[in-house]
Amino acid sequence: MIPIYKPYLEGNETKYVNDCLESTWISSRGSYIEKFEKAVRDFVGCKYTSSCSNGTTALDLAFKALEIGEGDEVITTNFTYVASTNVILANGAKPIFVDIETETWNINPDLIESKITPNTKAIIIANIYGVLPNLKKINEICSKYNLYLIEDAAESLGAEYDGVKSGNIGTISTFSFFGNKTITTGEGGMVLTNDESLYDKIEVLKNQGNSRTQKYYHDMLGFNYRMTNIQAAIGLAQMEQIDKILEIKANIYNYYLKNLGSDIIYQKTLKNSTSSFWIVTALFESVEIKEKLIKELEKNNIETRPLFFPIDELPFYEKAEGEFISKDIYNRGICLPSFPGLKMDELDKIIQIIKKCIYG
Ligand SMILES: Cc1ncc(COP(=O)(O)O)c(C=O)c1O
Structure with missing residues (x-):
């Protein structure tokens, strides 16, 4: 089976994990936490990084630190992974x-202002499949209306906008x-900011609200959202290979693009930005072609995934008014295998099947 994704564990992962086991520092204290946080900080170029248990708790920490809650409105799209909307x-x-833009599949900045009310507190962007939105316009809107920008960069580590790395874009x-x-x-997961007071708050919130100076005194309501030293050990080994991983992923994207063309590999990166090429997506002329292709790839032991289901159509959301291009x-798109260990002959096989299915 050629899966959609497989981690690339080709560096010091085993060595560093064994080090944790041998030293007995396996819980959420230990030297790898700070080393991993520093490695991400250095790569992204922001001032503060706080590791946590996953990307969902990272988002929750962002909301709690910014005190977004009852009565507040948060502008988002219906085309993202559900965690970035559930947090609202x-x-x-x-x-x-x-709605999203046809090119980047991210929030359409021209549609934002008409949705702003006195209750709007933040805009959340999710950098879909590693592609960044039109941040120039979004930042202008945030400044004009004094809104927080929350950057859900789960999919875009390594992407850049005007030379600024993803992870260093939001409040x-x-x-x-x-x-x-x-x-x-x-x-x-990780929370990143350049604001010291937000960072301090996040460190407290992720640690049961425990004061940073007095043990068993809790400044605020918090939970345990901490990362373990073992997780951070894997993360540090991964960060040592980040440039290589990003280069391989860019090559995979470019190979799909060169061989299938921009009518199929459709999602576009804006001129002043780069993508992390997280997952390569393909868009077909009709639902029928897409369905036929999924079956054909499945028959050949190749995994595909659907794109994100429109969130406002999920049972616990209120359907948004109007037609959305998302x-x-x-309906017409799929995700293709995009992991760094994908071999050339596997890539060629996927491409051949897609071409045969479309062009006969
Ligand atoms: C855009 C986006 N936001 C949030 C998450 C949630 O991260 P996690 O699965 O680590 O909780 C993911 C991925 O799973 C994601 O793709």
């Missing part, structure tokens, strides 16, 4: 859905290090 509901705020940015992400810690993109 789970914190008692209201998601306001804006608070977050990463996921799930097994299918550009770098992984098994499960894991629905059409969901």
Whole structure:
């Protein structure tokens, strides 16, 4: 089976994990935590990084640190992984859905201003499949209306906009290090910011709200969202290979693009930005062609995944008014195998099957 994704564990992962086991530092204290946080900080170029248990808790920490809750509205799209929208509901705020752009599949900045009300507190962007939105316009809107920008960078580690790395774009940015992400810690996440007081708050919130100076005195309501030293050990080994991983992934994307063409490998990166090429997606002329192709690839032991299902159509969300292009993109698109260990003959096989299915 050629899967959609497989982690690339070709460096010091085993060595560093064994080091944790031998030293008995296997819980959430230990030297790898700070080393991993520093490695991400140095790569991204932001001032503060706080590791946590996964990308979902990272988002929750962002919301709690910014005190977004009851009565607040948060602008988002219906075309993202559900965690980045659930965090709005789970914190008692209201998601306001804006459609995506045809090119980047990210929030369409031209549709944002008409959705802003006195209750709007933040915009959340999710950098879909590693591609960044039009941040120039989004930043202008955030400044004009005094809104927080939350960057859910789970899929975009390594991407850049105007030379600024993803993870250093929002008031608070977050990463996921799930097994299918550009770098992984098994499960894991990180919160990033340049604001010291937000960072201090996040460190307290992820540690049961425990004061940073007095043990068993809790400044605020918090939970245990900590990362373990073992996870951080894997993460450090992964960060040592980040440039190589990103280069291989860019090559995979370019190979799909060269051989299938921009009518099929469709999602576009804006001129002043680069993508992390997290997952290569393909868009077909009709739902029928897409369905036929999924079956053909499956017969050949090749995994595909659907694109994100429009979130506002899930049973616990209120359907947004109007027609969204995200629905059409969901209907006609699929995710293709995009992991760094993908071999050339496997890539060629996938491409051949797609071409045969489309062109006969
Ligand atoms: C855009 C986005 N946000 C949030 C998450 C949640 O991260 P995690 O699975 O680590 O909780 C993911 C990935 O799974 C994601 O793709």
